[in-house]
Amino acid sequence: MYQEDEKRERKELHLPPLPKAEKGKVVMRFAPNPNGPPTLGSARGIIVNGEYARMYSGKFILRFDDTDPRTKRPMIEAYDWYIEDCEWLGYKPDEIVYASKRIDTYYSYASRLIEMGKAYVCKCGREEFKKFKEDGKECPHRERSVEENIDEWNGMLEGRYSEGEAVLRIKTDMKHKDPAVRDWVAFRIIMAEHPLVGGKYIVYPTLDFESAIEDHILGITHILRGKDLSDSEKRQRYIYEYFGWEYPVVKLWGKIKVHEFGKLSTSFIKKEIERGKYSGWDDPRLPTLKALRRRGFFADALRNFFLSFGVGENDVSVSMKNLYAENRKIADKKAKRYFFVWNPVMIEIEGIESIRNIHLPLHPSEEMGERILKGEKSVYITEDDFRRFAGKKARLKGFCSVRILESGKAILLDDEKVLKRAGNIIHWVPVSQAVKCKIITPEGEVNGYAEDNALDAVGEVVQFERYAFCRIESRNEGLVAVYTHP
RNA sequence: GCUCCGGUGGUGUAGCCCGGCCAAUCAUUCCGGCCUUUCGAGCCGGCGACCCGGGUUCAAAUCCCGGCCGGAGCACCA
Numbered sequence: 001m002y003q004e005d006e007k008r009e010r011k012e013l014h015l016p017p018l019p020k021a022e023k024g025k026v027v028m029r030f031a032p033n034p035n036g037p038p039t040l041g042s043a044r045g046i047i048v049n050g051e052y053a054r055m056y057s058g059k060f061i062l063r064f065d066d067t068d069p070r071t072k073r074p075m076i077e078a079y080d081w082y083i084e085d086c087e088w089l090g091y092k093p094d095e096i097v098y099a100s101k102r103i104d105t106y107y108s109y110a111s112r113l114i115e116m117g118k119a120y121v122c123k124c125g126r127e128e129f130k131k132f133k134e135d136g137k138e139c140p141h142r143e144r145s146v147e148e149n150i151d152e153w154n155g156m157l158e159g160r161y162s163e164g165e166a167v168l169r170i171k172t173d174m175k176h177k178d179p180a181v182r183d184w185v186a187f188r189i190i191m192a193e194h195p196l197v198g199g200k201y202i203v204y205p206t207l208d209f210e211s212a213i214e215d216h217i218l219g220i221t222h223i224l225r226g227k228d229l230s231d232s233e234k235r236q237r238y239i240y241e242y243f244g245w246e247y248p249v250v251k252l253w254g255k256i257k258v259h260e261f262g263k264l265s266t267s268f269i270k271k272e273i274e275r276g277k278y279s280g281w282d283d284p285r286l287p288t289l290k291a292l293r294r295r296g297f298f299a300d301a302l303r304n305f306f307l308s309f310g311v312g313e314n315d316v317s318v319s320m321k322n323l324y325a326e327n328r329k330i331a332d333k334k335a336k337r338y339f340f341v342w343n344p345v346m347i348e349i350e351g352i353e354s355i356r357n358i359h360l361p362l363h364p365s366e367e368m369g370e371r372i373l374k375g376e377k378s379v380y381i382t383e384d385d386f387r388r389f390a391g392k393k394a395r396l397k398g399f400c401s402v403r404i405l406e407s408g409k410a411i412l413l414d415d416e417k418v419l420k421r422a423g424n425i426i427h428w429v430p431v432s433q434a435v436k437c438k439i440i441t442p443e444g445e446v447n448g449y450a451e452d453n454a455l456d457a458v459g460e461v462v463q464f465e466r467y468a469f470c471r472i473e474s475r476n477e478g479l480v481a482v483y484t485h486p
Numbered sequence: 487g488c489u490c491c492g493g494u495g496g497u498g499u500a501g502c503c504c505g506g507c508c509a510a511u512c513a514u515u516c517c518g519g520c521c522u523u524u525c526g527a528g529c530c531g532g533c534g535a536c537c538c539g540g541g542u543u544c545a546a547a548u549c550c551c552g553g554c555c556g557g558a559g560c561a562c563c564a
Binding site: 033065122163166167168178179180181182187190234254255259308312313315321322361395466468 | 493496499500512513515523557558560561563
C-alpha cells in the first residue's frame with residue numbers, strides 16, 4: 001500500500017506546477033463541442049484539466065461550446081456521452097455549462113461593446129473583408145456611429161439580414177502585425193435549427209466570443225488549449241481589456257497523433273458507420289472512448305498515458321503500444337487467467353483412462369481462488385502448438401506431459417521426461433468443457449474454444465493465457481469477447 | 487506572403503526560465519538472459535539522444551544570432 005502511494009505520488013509529478021495557481025482557487029474547464037463522441041483526444045483534455053483542478057483542490061467545469069448548429073452541428077446524444085466519459089475517467093465535473101443555452105447573455109455583452117464603440121456590424125462579404133484585412137485597411141462600416149450600429153445589431157437579431165449579409169466584429173487593430181487578430185467576427189447569422197435550443201436564435205456567437213465571455217463569467221483561472229488556438233488569446237484579450245477583466249493564465253499544448261488511428265474525422269467515421277463499415281461508435285477499431293472502454297481499457301491507464309506527455313507545445317506522435325503498456329500494468333494485476341484455444345485441434349491422449357480434476361489458480365500471484373479443468377482424454381490445443389510440437393514433447397499446463405503425434409494422438413509421458421520449462425508448456429481446453437468463443441479484434445474475428453469457467457467472467461477483463469487480454473462481453477451462444485491488447 | 491510555436495535515443499518525457507553537480511532522467515519499444523504455473527507478463531541485463539553552424543563564457547542541452555526541419559493560425563469551424 002505504501003508503495004502504491006509512492007508510485008502514485010511519482011506519477012503526479014508528471015504535471016508541472018501551474019503558474020500563479022493557488023490551492024483552492026484554481027478553476028479549470030474542458031470545453032468540447034459535442035459534435036461527435038469523446039475520443040482519445042478528448043480524454044487528454046478531460047484528464048489534464050481535471051487533474052490540475054484536483055491537484056489544487058479547485059473546480060473542474062465541463063462546458064459545451066456548441067454555438068454552430070451548421071458547420072459543427074452538435075449531436076444531441078453526445079452531450080451525455082461527454083458527461084459519462086468524464087465520470088468514467090474519474091473527473092466528474094463540478095459544473096456543466098451549455099453555451100447554447102446562454103446566448104442571451106452573450107447578446108448583452110455584445111450590446112455593451114457596441115455601446116462602447118468597440119464592436120460594429122460589418123456588411124462586407126468574406127472576400128471583401130479579407131482584402132481589407134490583408135491590406136491593413138479599415139472597412140467602411142468600421143467608423144459608423146454607435147447609434148447606427150445599435151440599429152444594425154437589432155436588425156441582425158430581428159432577421160433583417162440573411163446569412164452572410166452581416167456580422168458583428170470586435171474592433172482590434174487593422175494594422176496588427178498578426179493578420180489573424182484584425183477585427184475578428186464575434187457573431188454571425190445562422191438560420192439552422194439547433195439540436196438543443198431549436199430555432200430560438202438566428203445570431204450565434206463564434207467560439208472566440210463565447211469562450212472569452214464564459215471564461216470570465218465562470219471565473220476560469222487557467223486555460224489549457226491546443227496551440228491551434230493560440231490566436232484566441234490575442235484576439236480575446238481585446239475584449240478583456242475593454243471590460244477591464246483579467247485574462248486567465250494560458251498554457252498551450254501540441255497536437256497528439258496516435259499511429260494506429262490515422263486522421264479519422266468525426267464526419268468521416270459517421271459516414272462509415274452509416275455505410276456499415278463500423279458497427280457503431282464503439283467499434284473496437286475506433287479511437288472513441290466508448291470503444292476503448294468496450295475493449296477493456298482502464299481509466300487509470302488512460303490517465304497515466306496522457307500524464308506522461310506533460311503539457312508541452314511540441315506535437316506528440318505516439319503508438320498505442322504505450323497505452324497498452326500502461327494498461328497492462330493495471331490489467332495484469334486484475335485479470336483472471338483462462339484458457340482460450342484458437343484454431344483448435346483435438347488431440348486424444350493415450351494412457352488417460354479416468355477423469356481427474358485439475359486445479360489451476362485464477363491468477364498466478366494475486367489471491368483470486370481457483371478454477372477446475374477436467375483432465376480427460378480428449379482436449380483441444382491450438383493448431384499453432386500442434387504444428388510446433390508434432391513429434392515432440394510438450395506439457396499441458398497443470399495437467400500432464402505428452403508426446404504429440406502427427407496423427408492427432410498423444411502419448412502420456414512421465415512428468416520427469418518433460419522439463420516443465422517455459423517454452424514447452426502449452427494451454428489446452430478439455431473437450432467436455434469447451435465453449436465456443438468469438439473474439440472481436442481490430443483485424444477481424446478470431447474463433448475457437450474457451451474453458452467454460454470463463455462464463456463466470458462476463459463483463460471482466462481477463463487474460464487468455466498465451467493469447468491476449470480481452471474483455472468478455474457476453475455469453476449467449478457461447479462467449480463473445482473483445483480483444484484488448486497483447 | 488504575414489504571424490506564432492516547437493526541434494533531447496525507435497517512441498514519449500525530465501532537465502532549459504535561474505549555464506557547471508548532465509560522460510543527460512524516467513517510461514516504452516527493441517535485443518539478450520532467467521523463470522519445473524502461462525505469455526507478447528514478471529525479474530535481471532544491454533543497445534540507444536541534446537537538429538546544424540557560429541557567438542558569449544573558465545564552462546552551454548541550457549544564453550544570443552543565423553540556418554535547416556516540423557507544426558499551427560491568417561474561416562461568418564471548433
